[in-house]
Each structure stands twice: as C-alpha cells, then as structure tokens.
Amino acid sequence: MKNRLKDLRAERGWSQGDLAEKLAVSRQTVNALENGRYDPSLPLAFTIARLFALPIEAIFDPE
Amino acid sequence: MKNRLKDLRAERGWSQGDLAEKLAVSRQTVNALENGRYDPSLPLAFTIARLFALPIEAIFDPE
DNA sequence: CCCATATGTAAAGCACACTTTACATATGGG
DNA sequence: CCCATATGTAAAGTGTGCTTTACATATGGG
Numbered sequence: 001m002k003n004r005l006k007d008l009r010a011e012r013g014w015s016q017g018d019l020a021e022k023l024a025v026s027r028q029t030v031n032a033l034e035n036g037r038y039d040p041s042l043p044l045a046f047t048i049a050r051l052f053a054l055p056i057e058a059i060f061d062p063e
Numbered sequence: 064m065k066n067r068l069k070d071l072r073a074e075r076g077w078s079q080g081d082l083a084e085k086l087a088v089s090r091q092t093v094n095a096l097e098n099g100r101y102d103p104s105l106p107l108a109f110t111i112a113r114l115f116a117l118p119i120e121a122i123f124d125p126e
Numbered sequence: 127c128c129c130a131t132a133t134g135t136a137a138a139g140c141a142c143a144c145t146t147t148a149c150a151t152a153t154g155g156g
Numbered sequence: 157c158c159c160a161t162a163t164g165t166a167a168a169g170t171g172t173g174c175t176t177t178a179c180a181t182a183t184g185g186g
Contacts (some may be wrong), residue, residue, distance in 0.1 A: 028144080043064060090133090102173085122174070139157100140175080148165100
C-alpha cells in the first residue's frame with residue numbers, strides 16, 4: 001500500500017519525531033509507515049487522516 | 064470503532080458467508096467485524112469500501 | 127419432525143502493527 | 157571540528173487481525 005505521508009509531513013516542515021508525537025505513536029512507527037514496511041491499523045489511519053484533514057483515500061492508495 | 068457492515072450486508076440480502084466470499088476472508092472474520100470484536104486491517108477496509116462503493120469514512124466510524 | 131442454512135463462538139496458530147532500547151549514519155551550525 | 161538534530165534500522169516483546177477446525181443454537185421449508 002502506497003501513502004503520501006512523507007510528502008504531507010515535508011509540506012508542513014515536520015520531522016518524523018514531530019509527526020510521531022502528534023499521532024501519539026513512536027518515531028519508528030512513522031518511519032516504517034513512510035518507508036512502506038507495513039500499513040497502519042485502521043484506527044491509526046483515521047488519526048492520520050484527521051491530522052491532515054484529508055480522507056483516508058487521499059492519503060493511502062491500496063494500488 | 065463502529066461500522067455499518069451488518070446494515071449494508073442486510074440491505075443486499077447477503078449472508079455473512081456471502082460477504083466473506085466476496086471479500087475473500089473467512090466467515091468468522093466477517094462475524095467478528097460485524098460484532099465489533101476487532102477492526103479490519105487497512106487493506107481489508109479498502110476492499111470493503113470498494114465492494115460497497117462507499118468511502119471508508121462512510122462505513123467505519125472511529126467514534 | 128428433519129434437515130439445510132445462518133449465526134455465534136472457541137481454541138490454536140501465524141503474521142503483522144506497534145513498543146522500547148539501541149546503534150549507525152548524515153547534515154548543518156557554532 | 158564538534159555537536160545537535162534527523163533519519164534508518166535492528167532485536168525482542170506484546171497484542172491483534174485473520175486463519176482453520178469445530179461445535180452449539182436458531183429458524184424456516186419440506
């Protein structure tokens with residue numbers, strides 16, 4: 001599953017640690033998501049979508 | 064996390080087994096999702112949304 | 127009455143989502 | 157140069173998403 005996390009984060013000038021804090025997950029989790037090592041849980045996907053004020057479908061692409 | 068699976072399935076006159084087959088998961092998984100025992104993975108949420116032709120946010124509610 | 131179909135649930139097992147701790151490397155500012 | 161910050165990754169542990177097999181119960185049609 002592809003995602004636009006790295007772009008969305010960079011647009012806002014946030015570090016992975018900043019994003020992790022806002023999402024209440026570890027920095028390693030953010031890194032793993034950005035680099036496609038695994039997909040977020042559905043609840044985390046909702047948290048991410050809410051943070052960026054976008055639909056889940058606008059951030060994640062099942063491809 | 065709440066979801067509208069049971070309603071959407073009933074509207075179409077499908078059994079849990081029918082839905083499981085269309086989603087390519089086990090009937091127990093459909094039953095567990097409908098009864099809120101756990102949330103689907105993000106890929107499965109996308110499959111469900113595609114099947115019902117609805118956005119993920121129209122089916123699942125993180126509450 | 128039977129039986130087929132639908133639903134709920136349990137147990138054991140595997141894979142993955144996420145954690146903490148830890149280390150390596152790059153980069154830019156003093 | 158140094159050091160702080162940012163990023164990538166690894167290992168071990170926990171919980172959960174999903175599987176297969178299995179059993180119990182309800183319900184409606186013949």
